[in-house]
Amino acid sequence: MSAILTLNAGSSSLKFAVYAPAPEPELNLSGLIENLGPLARMKLKGEDAREIGPADHAAAVRAILSTVEGHLGDRDVVGVGHRIVHGGKTFGDPVALTADVIAQLTALNPLAPLHQPHNLAAVAAAQAAFPEALQIGCFDTAFHRGHPFVNDAFALPRHLYDEGVRRYGFHGLSYDYVTGVVAQQRPDLARGRVVVCHLGNGASMCAVQGGRSIGSTMGFSALDGLPMGTRCGQLDPGVLLYLMARGMGAAQIEQMLYLESGLKGLSGISHDMRTLLASAAPEAAEAIDYYVFRIKRELGAMAAVMGGLDAVVFCGGIGENAAPIRARVIEGLGFLGLQLDAAANAVNATDIGIGPTEILVIRTDEERVIARAVARALG
Template sequence: MGQRILTVNAGSSSVKFALYKSGEDPRMIARGLVQGIGSNSSFKFKHGGPDSTHSVKASNQTDALMVILERITPLLEGQEVAGVGHRIVHGGPLRATPTELTDDVMADLATFNPLAPLHQPHNLSAVEAAKRAFPYALQIGCFDTAFHRNHPWENDIYAIPRRFYKQGIKRYGFHGLSYDYVSHQIVRERPELRNKRLIIAHLGSGASICAVNNGHSISSTMGFSPLDGLPMSTRSGQLDPGILLYLMETEGMSAKELTHMLYHESGLLGLSGLSADMQVLEASDAPEAKDAIEYFVYRVRREIGAMAATLSGIDALIFCGGIGENSARIRAQIIDRLGYLGIELDGDANDCNARDIGKGPTPVMVIPTDEEQVIADAVARALIPRH
């Protein structure tokens, strides 16, 4: 088949993409992203050789997709884009598999915008733009919540009146595409870990940890929304709900103001008062930067311990995501006190971002995640009936 598959991963200020040759095993042709949407936009592109970056004009996700389309058109070589796969952060309580993004499905997904305001509206606007750009292509949504849809009941529910669970207030979990890729990749690389107990730490601007047993998600640090669990670049992570009640009563903060604070002013940015970027904090001598890093490390270490308890043990620890894949310092600090789990750091391997960075009885690995490949594979499967 000579057709092409395009994957789109739209966030609040960036749109990632990858272009593939269609087939049973899609092969990547090019990848990149438009970042800084709305101000100082730039386009990063990789096709064969080294990355190239240049400034572009992109005031919104539609503009970004037009920039991407212009750049990839010569790579289509006269072939059509048969399918476009989209990362959709929230799929709701029922969607556990990739789904065609019909008008009815899109309307339903829009109801989850308040649960993932940093992502869901931008995911859906990118879908609409892709429909206009490729009106005959199959549009497939791949959901970050899908990987977590078979949690044990006790890992899904909150201890509030049960009627709310029936209304959909439950622990959804996110970063599912990343966990899907990594849990399959580790089995390809280390077959002896098939059907074992894995703890995967997806650490980036968004951060979470997932307990995986026999290839299935058992528990995740993220819950009803992508706010829960670990502190992130600008998101708070776990909070005592009494704090929000207190701020509403004593500070008179509205739901809108609380939402803005929790999503945009908290996390590493709120703790440090300096930056939401871990690289900036690592380079800083400010005590506030050190404090933010130490809190982040403490919370990651704590949640790894909780996931080990959930799994009744651990057979491997895997790091992925921007921080997890690139920061030797953060990984070392996290591992420093995990000896009770059989985890010991190989400092030299860690410093060079090797694949295997442990030397204790419990393997510790760094596996670069590839959400785009998971999406492309899903689109390829959806295209089979069309052929």
């Protein structure tokens, strides 16, 4: 008997799943450790969350491996699939994580400092725990490879583009899964113009035309585009020059942009949308206002890029569960054919639109995309 394990390290959580290998992997166990920090929680599917105390990414990996081993019984883990946020110019398709590949991916740490080191730390932990298993990396940037040049380039000296300073886009595993569901269930929409909104602690949007990514709000790093839980989103680079002139160093600026900005920075209260929605503080309301405004702005831009809009799809923790945010995003966008079914939206139904442009909620499953890649690699 054998099993596939998937590890998906985010900025504030670590998801995991165990599958039985098959042409279509069968899920046996899934869960996550969320709220990494002083009050981390573990939640297995079908069970209540339990506090596990202080935990960083390394401690979360150890807790997950201990939990998984307790559920394996006599089965052996023959393959481990990892979400790797940044593949750079080199990596697109899933790849076996050899020492040489890991060295190349480690060199990309500065491009995704909130994710890449944790992704690779999970690889090292899994290699130690399951030394005979095939370790496969799957890349968040892969879905966006092949963007048109105008969506890839910055207006900087051309040699920088050739060296890799370009828009990569992220959340590709989520977009891969969601577009696959659309293709299977709504082939008419899959041939059309769709904006997928991945809204969670990390947030981005993707313009998908004919099933292919042609634009993303995220760019060279996972900082760009929408405001996120603790990340700033789009920012005038002149702000950074101003802060540097005032004496802030690179490490201070990195700390601020990745960990002290976004919803947390604007509100001064929390990075968690649930907390902000429940708060009566005006700062919480202003942070939500800004978040919604930026989504609306990017949605209009992506519709323009594609020459129209046939559907909007919400996914991610906020996109799938925060009905008030979806309602506020769609409000006033009737000129794009978007109109919300309030009752369907309130219960997080799949189809929540009543206008000519469809509005869907699809629960993303990055772990399944990873498990499929491992199953293919195992043959």
